[in-house]
Amino acid sequence: MNEKDLTRSEEGGGGTSIMGYPAAAMFKRKGTEFVPYYYDNNGDLKEAVWAPQPGSQVFFLLDTTVEVLYEGTRGPGKTDALLMDFCQEVGKGWGAEWRGILFRQTHPQLRDIIEKSKKWIKRIWPEAIYNEVKTMWEWPTGERLYLPTST
Numbered sequence: 001m002n003e004k005d006l007t008r009s010e011e012g013g014g015g016t017s018i019m020g021y022p023a024a025a026m027f028k029r030k031g032t033e034f035v036p037y038y039y040d041n042n043g044d045l046k047e048a049v050w051a052p053q054p055g056s057q058v059f060f061l062l063d064t065t066v067e068v069l070y071e072g073t074r075g076p077g078k079t080d081a082l083l084m085d086f087c088q089e090v091g092k093g094w095g096a097e098w099r100g101i102l103f104r105q106t107h108p109q110l111r112d113i114i115e116k117s118k119k120w121i122k123r124i125w126p127e128a129i130y131n132e133v134k135t136m137w138e139w140p141t142g143e144r145l146y147l148p149t150s151t
């Protein structure tokens with residue numbers, strides 16, 4: 001992912017943009033996955049590793065309030081949005097001050113998120129390290145995301 005994918009754009013680009021946020025303009029099928037494309041500020045269509053879907057994902061990522069209730073049917077992208085809500089501030093200069101923790105009721109549920117995080121985070125930041133013992137992600141810039149498998 002380049003920086004534009006998860007950052008607000010002043011210009012908004014020439015395509016789908018909600019409140020200046022470059023949401024995915026379209027998804028193209030690649031094997032079993034749907035790859036997002038967005039319009040950059042020059043109006044060129046660019047591939048991204050991950051970009052929010054227009055609608056609830058964009059609004060969730062934009063929301064700066066402390067508590068947000070994000071509910072819906074199965075599969076609209078709540079968990080992806082939760083993960084990316086943390087990730088959108090990585091590399092912005094917060095460093096070790098940027099800490100996140102994600103809970104799930106059961107171990108298998110958390111395992112799914114860990115697998116999902118490995119897919120997205122490694123693609124976006126190959127230099128980020130997942131610590132299997134501490135079950136946390138750590139970036140060279142100091143940010144940490146904890147995925148505690150026992151409480």
Ligand SMILES: Nc1ncnc2c1ncn2[C@@H]1O[C@H](COP(=O)(O)OP(=O)(O)OP(=O)(O)O)[C@@H](O)[C@H]1O
Nearest residue numbers: 034036051052053073074075076077078079080081
């Ligand atoms: N913006 C996106 N770009 C590409 N794939 C996405 C995006 N948002 C979600 N997905 C994919 O869509 C599928 C469903 O998303 P997700 O698991 O986040 O939904 P959910 O709302 O948490 O579902 P559930 O209610 O079952 O927990 C996943 O495979 C996820 O990786």
Ligand SMILES: [Mg+2]
Nearest residue numbers: 077078079080
């Ligand atoms: Mg979910």
